[in-house]
Amino acid sequence: MPEEQTWPRFELVTYTEPTGIPHGWDRDLITLGVPKRILGDYYKAVSRLELIEHPTLGPVVRFATLGRRGAMCLHPATGSIHQLTGARSGQEWFVNTTLAQFNDSVRAVINRFPFDRGVPSEAPTPDASAQWHTSNTDKGDDVSWITVGEELRELLRRIDPASVANPNGYWNTFVTDVEMGNYSAEDVLTFPEKGRLISRIVPRNGTKYRPTHEK
Numbered sequence: 001m002p003e004e005q006t007w008p009r010f011e012l013v014t015y016t017e018p019t020g021i022p023h024g025w026d027r028d029l030i031t032l033g034v035p036k037r038i039l040g041d042y043y044k045a046v047s048r049l050e051l052i053e054h055p056t057l058g059p060v061v062r063f064a065t066l067g068r069r070g071a072m073c074l075h076p077a078t079g080s081i082h083q084l085t086g087a088r089s090g091q092e093w094f095v096n097t098t099l100a101q102f103n104d105s106v107r108a109v110i111n112r113f114p115f116d117r118g119v120p121s122e123a124p125t126p127d128a129s130a131q132w133h134t135s136n137t138d139k140g141d142d143v144s145w146i147t148v149g150e151e152l153r154e155l156l157r158r159i160d161p162a163s164v165a166n167p168n169g170y171w172n173t174f175v176t177d178v179e180m181g182n183y184s185a186e187d188v189l190t191f192p193e194k195g196r197l198i199s200r201i202v203p204r205n206g207t208k209y210r211p212t213h214e215k
Contacts, residue, residue, distance in 0.1 A: 011037070014033040016030065020048075020051075022051070025059075029099065032100055034063045035103060035107075038106055038109065039110070039113065044065050046063060054084060058077065059076060060074065061073055070083065080095075081096040095170040097163070105156055105160060108156065113185070113188070115143070145180065149179035
């Protein structure tokens with residue numbers, strides 16, 4: 001097990017003017033900021049905003065990478081957040097109605113972690129991962145991942161009903177991954193900092209699974 005472990009916490013990356021994004025399309029990003037990480041390194045906020053042209057959406061502002069090729073973007077025309085499977089091409093999936101709702105959704109997911117243990121995310125000890133190991137009396141195999149998924153989906157629905165309306169959307173796909181057992185505390189806490197959690201996970205039943213987040 002790696003010596004360094006990072007307990008997931010909600011952190012924002014902020015941007016300052018000028019960003020190089022025209023027409024005030026960066027206003028919400030400057031005002032609200034974006035999550036630095038979600039769980040693992042699949043989603044990473046970028047240090048510099050980028051305006052890209054998508055064949056379906058038109059101009060969008062990229063504020064995070066998703067794996068090797070994907071991107072998380074703000075659609076200036078609507079203010080909505082979209083997942084792109086390719087930064088400049090490929091499929092796009094609706095994520096949230098607004099950036100504020102995206103930030104709130106990420107915060108809710110991180111605050112709900114760990115999904116398979118009773119340790120609160122805001123642990124009182126300086127080393128939260130050590131506290132998790134101390135209290136690790138339950139086994140991840142005993143958790144009802146479907147129940148956890150239902151709880152997460154309801155949390156997300158309360159924040160933004162549209163975020164879980166599409167079964168193939170970003171958040172429903174994330175919840176499906178959780179229901180497969182792909183975000184256990186052990187998986188997240190022992191994940192190498194520079195690696196990608198999603199690329200190494202298999203379901204609890206041992207069947208090889210390629211999460212739909214990784215396209």
